[in-house]
Amino acid sequence: MLYMTSLEKTEQSRHLVEHEAGQYLLRYAIKEEYGIQVLPAIEKGTYGKPYFPSASNIHFNISHAGYMVVCAVAQAEVGVDIEAVRKIREGMVERVLTKTERGWLEKREDKESSFIRLWNLKESYVKMTGEGLSKDFREIEFFLPDEDFDEILCNQKGYSFFQKEVKKHMYLALCIKQARVPEEMKKMHILF
Secondary structure, X not given: OEEEEEOOOOOOOHHHHHHHHHHXXXXXXXXXXHOOOOOOOOEEOOXXXXXXXXXXOOEEEEEXXXXXXXXXXXXXXXXXXXXXXXXXXXXXXXXXXXHHHHHHHHOOXXXXXXXXXXXXXXXXXXXXXOOHHHOOHHHOXXXXXXXXXOOOEEOOOOOEEEEEEEEXXXXXXXXEOOOOOOHHHHOEEEEO
């Protein structure tokens, strides 16, 4: 399931506030989904991906950006990313996208949004695998239709993807290690 919240801007560090909200969403999600009242101990894998060593059948991932926080929990490996559309830094397109993706992007009028859609999906994948930014993003290739978010194809087999514009210029992407994204994973539980 996906759990999401938006935060008010505060005097505290945005990163700290978003991190605390992510922990709150995780506690709430495992209580709702699995009836677990106390958050199990969390450890980190080789590349820093957090996991529950005492509950290996429960997988989770958290992402935050621009005072928005999302948490995914599932019984399969899962990665989630949330990204705000922003100006593309010089050289990013060449360092991140495959030749095919660059060709698709070149034809798009909304280059920033289209680039962020691809970046968002790639982030969800590397967060699911736990490789993070150590992975060369050009090894992951997406084939996106112009507007249909349900038709996301990727060269990485055995994974499925879901993407949604959660608010104007803010995209959420989910990657799960199974043949299809379950319909219940596409439903957003929004908490305030």
